[in-house]
Amino acid sequence: MxxxxxxxxxxxxxxxxxxxxxxxxxxxxxxxxxxxxxxxxxxxxxxxxxxxxxxxxxxxxxxxxxxxxxxxxxxxxxxxxxxxxxxxxxxxxxxxxxxxxxxxxxxxxxxxxxxxxxxxxxxxxxxxxxxxxxxxxxxxxxxxxxxxxxxxxxxxxxxxTGCDVPTRLARVLHQIAVTYGEPAGRGAVIRWPITQPELATLSGAAEPTVHKALRGLRTRGVVSTGYRTIRVQDLALLRDIAFS
Structure with missing residues (x-):
């Protein structure tokens, strides 16, 4: 590591x-x-x-x-x-x-x-x-x-049963980033391949819905995606989205 x-x-x-x-x-x-x-x-x-x-x-x-x-x-x-x-x-x-x-x-x-x-x-x-x-x-x-x-x-x-898909996705990404991510400034980098279908199953949602929620997080500057990586730009902001 x-x-x-x-x-x-x-x-x-x-x-x-x-x-x-x-x-x-x-x-x-x-x-x-x-x-x-x-x-x-x-x-x-x-x-x-x-x-x-x-x-x-x-x-x-x-x-x-x-x-x-x-x-x-x-x-x-x-x-x-x-x-x-x-x-x-x-x-x-x-x-x-x-x-x-x-x-x-x-x-x-x-x-x-x-x-x-x-x-x-x-x-x-x-x-x-x-x-x-x-x-x-x-x-x-x-x-x-x-x-x-x-x-x-x-x-x-x-x-x-109690949260919408964007909130569930934010909680999944926050848990993975905090537990397994590499610290990077105010955020963390997840350096292993997790596909959108896998994010969908972890979030308990259809893949197109998760794709839309992930695009929303990218637009807000909360996360960015690259080859085999997901970078959480601001863990505090992601936490606020996930648990507010």
């Missing part, structure tokens, strides 16, 4: 947890762990590198390993009742994926696919559960990570 604020040129290492050359946002599992617990967790499993568009876990399959994401972006998708693919979430370096199946031994609840090159540590269920039993900091961090994901999911359900 980048360690320089591209808006100011200043180092952002003080805001991110790091191990060697790797840094993770403080809101992520790895970024929030104490150094000793983080090193203990990162000693598990094997370092594995995956190319873009590789399915790492598939919905309904009976596997129970865990992936500790070190670098890169993955998308989490599920199948709707009419067999469409819906984007449920995105995860980046510092996050954990696959923990639900490891915790309860049930089939995978979603499909996880790389959005570009990804580095991760692949950890068996036994080693993962043993680590959480032995290290209370890790156990607490995993629990908090699961709770955070549930809160976001609940918030999305509420948004779908």
């Amino acid at each position: 980048t360690t320089v604020d591209r808006g100011t040129g200043r180092s952002t290492r003080g805001q991110w947890q790091q191990r060697g050359e790797q840094v993770w946002p403080p809101s992520s599992l790895l970024g929030g762990l104490p150094p000793a617990s983080r090193d203990r967790l990162l000693a598990l499993g094997a370092l594995t590198r995956y190319p873009a568009d590789r399915v790492l876990m598939r919905e309904a399959e009976q596997t129970d390993f865990v992936l500790i994401l070190l670098d890169g972006v993955v998308k989490v998708t599920g199948r709707t009742h009419d067999n469409r693919e819906a984007l449920l979430a995105v995860r980046m370096g510092g996050d954990l994926v696959g923990e639900l199946a490891a915790m309860d031994g049930r089939p995978r609840s979603a499909t996880v696919t790389t959005c570009g090159p990804v580095a991760a540590r692949a950890v068996t269920r036994g080693d993962f559960l043993d680590c959480t039993r032995r290290d209370p900091h890790t156990a607490q961090a995993v629990s908090e990570s699961i709770v955070t994901k549930l809160r976001v999911a609940n918030s999305h359900r509420i948004d779908f």
